[in-house]
Amino acid sequence: MAEVLLRLKNICRTFKLDGVSVKAICNVSLEIRKGEFVSIIGPSGSGKSTLMYLIGFLDRPSSGEIMFNGKNVESLSSGEIARIRNKEIGFVFQSFNLLPKTSALDNVCLPMVYSGIPRKERIKIAKDILTKLGLTDRLTHFPNQLSGGEQQRVAIGRALANNPSIILADEPTGNLDTKSGKEILEILKNLNKEGKTIIIVTHNIEIAEQTRRIIRLVDGRITN
Amino acid sequence: MEISEILKLAFIALRANKSRSFLTTLGIIIGVASVILLISIGTGLQVFITSQFESLGSNTIYVLPGKVDLKASSGFAAAVLNVSKFDLTDIDRLEKSEGAIKRVTPAMAGTGTISYKGETITVEVAGVWPIYFNITNFHISQGRLFNKNDEDKSSKVAVFGSKPVNDLFKKENPIGKIITINDIQYKLIGVLESKGGGGLGANIDNHVFIPYSTSTRLYNKTNPYAIYVEALSQQKVSEAIKQTERILLKRLKKDDFTILEQKELLSTINQFLGVITLALGGIASISLLVGGIGIMNIMLVSVTERIREIGLRKAMGATENIILLQFLIEAISLSLIGGIIGIILGFLGSVVLGSFIKTAVSWWSVLLAFFVSSAVGVIFGVFPAQRAAKLNPIDALRYE
Numbered sequence: 001m002a003e004v005l006l007r008l009k010n011i012c013r014t015f016k017l018d019g020v021s022v023k024a025i026c027n028v029s030l031e032i033r034k035g036e037f038v039s040i041i042g043p044s045g046s047g048k049s050t051l052m053y054l055i056g057f058l059d060r061p062s063s064g065e066i067m068f069n070g071k072n073v074e075s076l077s078s079g080e081i082a083r084i085r086n087k088e089i090g091f092v093f094q095s096f097n098l099l100p101k102t103s104a105l106d107n108v109c110l111p112m113v114y115s116g117i118p119r120k121e122r123i124k125i126a127k128d129i130l131t132k133l134g135l136t137d138r139l140t141h142f143p144n145q146l147s148g149g150e151q152q153r154v155a156i157g158r159a160l161a162n163n164p165s166i167i168l169a170d171e172p173t174g175n176l177d178t179k180s181g182k183e184i185l186e187i188l189k190n191l192n193k194e195g196k197t198i199i200i201v202t203h204n205i206e207i208a209e210q211t212r213r214i215i216r217l218v219d220g221r222i223t224n
Numbered sequence: 225m226e227i228s229e230i231l232k233l234a235f236i237a238l239r240a241n242k243s244r245s246f247l248t249t250l251g252i253i254i255g256v257a258s259v260i261l262l263i264s265i266g267t268g269l270q271v272f273i274t275s276q277f278e279s280l281g282s283n284t285i286y287v288l289p290g291k292v293d294l295k296a297s298s299g300f301a302a303a304v305l306n307v308s309k310f311d312l313t314d315i316d317r318l319e320k321s322e323g324a325i326k327r328v329t330p331a332m333a334g335t336g337t338i339s340y341k342g343e344t345i346t347v348e349v350a351g352v353w354p355i356y357f358n359i360t361n362f363h364i365s366q367g368r369l370f371n372k373n374d375e376d377k378s379s380k381v382a383v384f385g386s387k388p389v390n391d392l393f394k395k396e397n398p399i400g401k402i403i404t405i406n407d408i409q410y411k412l413i414g415v416l417e418s419k420g421g422g423g424l425g426a427n428i429d430n431h432v433f434i435p436y437s438t439s440t441r442l443y444n445k446t447n448p449y450a451i452y453v454e455a456l457s458q459q460k461v462s463e464a465i466k467q468t469e470r471i472l473l474k475r476l477k478k479d480d481f482t483i484l485e486q487k488e489l490l491s492t493i494n495q496f497l498g499v500i501t502l503a504l505g506g507i508a509s510i511s512l513l514v515g516g517i518g519i520m521n522i523m524l525v526s527v528t529e530r531i532r533e534i535g536l537r538k539a540m541g542a543t544e545n546i547i548l549l550q551f552l553i554e555a556i557s558l559s560l561i562g563g564i565i566g567i568i569l570g571f572l573g574s575v576v577l578g579s580f581i582k583t584a585v586s587w588w589s590v591l592l593a594f595f596v597s598s599a600v601g602v603i604f605g606v607f608p609a610q611r612a613a614k615l616n617p618i619d620a621l622r623y624e
Contacts, residue, residue: 058538079543079545083541085539086540097532097536102236110540111541114537114541114542114546
């Protein structure tokens with residue numbers, strides 16, 4: 001069995017709303033192993049977004065322990081956390097979140113800018129990635145000149161830029177038509193076949209069923 | 225991440241909003257340009273007045289009527305209002321006394337309306353003895369100066385400074401022409417060499433001189449308004465002051481006159497002009513402050529507008545410091561570009577203005593403007609940049 005990449009142990013995340021503490025997720029424990037293809041599924045309000053932000057190191061738990069690559073994340077500074085986000089996590093968002101007025105190529109380069117890869121090298125890497133995603137003739141296009149499916153492919157390219165351990169996709173097909181959605185899912189499946197660990201957060205059971213493991217979340221707890 | 229990358233990011237962002245960036249820098253441009261321009265006017269005034277004073281010879285002592293306190297704000301105004309108690313016996317005693325005094329002249333001062341062929345100007349018309357021109361280093365450029373004979377006969381002759389000649393006589397030769405001063409006919413016999421300087425109102429070149437005896441009739445006064453005393457040398461100025469005081473006290477009371485030496489007068493005027501220069505600069509820097517607030521305002525708008533971008537950058541691994549730097553550099557670039565354009569415009573403005581009045585761009589005002597404008601960028605940029613850096617990436621990503 002592959003090594004454990006990410007381990008969440010008794011994670012709780014509470015928010016204060018008007019002075020009242022609300023538990024978004026509670027006592028969640030899970031393990032993600034290298035090379036897994038996992039979906040986190042649950043209705044809206046089930047805490048799946050909160051869980052995704054925790055897994056993506058955009059947020060920190062109120063209690064519990066997160067181990068990444070065998071290291072406890074709790075003790076890391078915000079700078080070190082930013083470095084993990086940069087090098088180890090590739091985000092794919094429902095609304096693509098590409099930088100406007102910025103070419104597809106430069107959008108893919110963005111994480112590499114923050115990891116300090118020299119310009120020439122990162123352009124070469126970005127070109128290779130976009131070619132692999134079938135966007136060879138879209139390198140200099142701005143996001144508003146691309147279709148939704150193309151934008152999401154650029155976003156996947158951006159997620160791949162720093163060759164991260166985990167691709168974290170939040171409703172990646174939510175803003176796409178059926179055909180483009182299928183294409184995007186195919187790309188993610190292929191990436192998984194190549195060995196990438198992929199986590200999809202979705203409320204769509206049809207998409208979840210195409211992954212190899214489903215984690216069901218209801219009212220902030222894992223039910224399966 | 226290298227600083228050059230962050231710089232590039234900042235410039236891309238500024239270029240994306242060209243007209244907004246320009247309008248934001250406009251506040252700084254106007255502020256810096258006006259600081260430099262106004263200080264150059266003030267400094268130019270100081271340079272001008274100093275050079276004019278020095279051209280009058282540094283051995284000169286001025287005796288003015290009444291008590292003139294140069295330290296008091298109303299000093300000069302008071303002197304003009306004081307009634308003169310000097311008479312020609314004082315002059316006579318000063319002339320005859322042995323010691324540090326070389327030459328003496330009484331002076332009558334007033335304003336005259338001068339007409340020639342329908343052209344009319346109003347200038348200072350001073351009545352002095354011929355010796356005045358020696359004391360104050362005035363030289364003739366055309367015609368002749370009036371002499372003892374003119375003084376004795378109260379001749380109606382006038383020696384013009386270069387400015388009123390230029391104003392009245394366009395291309396004509398002025399020598400020998402009959403002009404009127406306050407409706408009395410005078411003959412223009414000489415034109416003085418210019419002492420230099422711009423076209424300012426208080427220009428020494430902007431004077432007309434007539435014999436002292438003639439001027440007493442023109443102004444219908446018998447007491448000289450002031451006495452000019454020349455010391456034997458610069459070293460003997462203080463001795464000459466004491467001598468003058470001693471002699472005047474024989475007839476007059478201590479409060480009837482004030483003796484000023486040029487050095488003192490000049491330093492007082494310069495002090496006064498220095499304050500004016502600073503005040504002008506201070507007023508101009510208010511616009512610099514307003515420009516800075518403009519930058520802060522736009523940066524805050526920019527942070528709100530780009531809240532998703534900031535969230536995304538954080539998700540992509542940008543640290544708080546990098547976000548902070550990016551926005552800070554944007555603000556500093558705005559103010560620095562504005563500062564540089566402002567310095568250039570202020571400089572050009574003072575050159576253009578220099579053809580009308582004396583201006584002098586001082587290096588310290590340029591340096592000050594440069595540092596103040598970059599400081600404005602830092603001070604007014606920090607707050608919006610911090611706000612951007614502290615944004616919670618989740619809230620930022622969710623923001624619609």
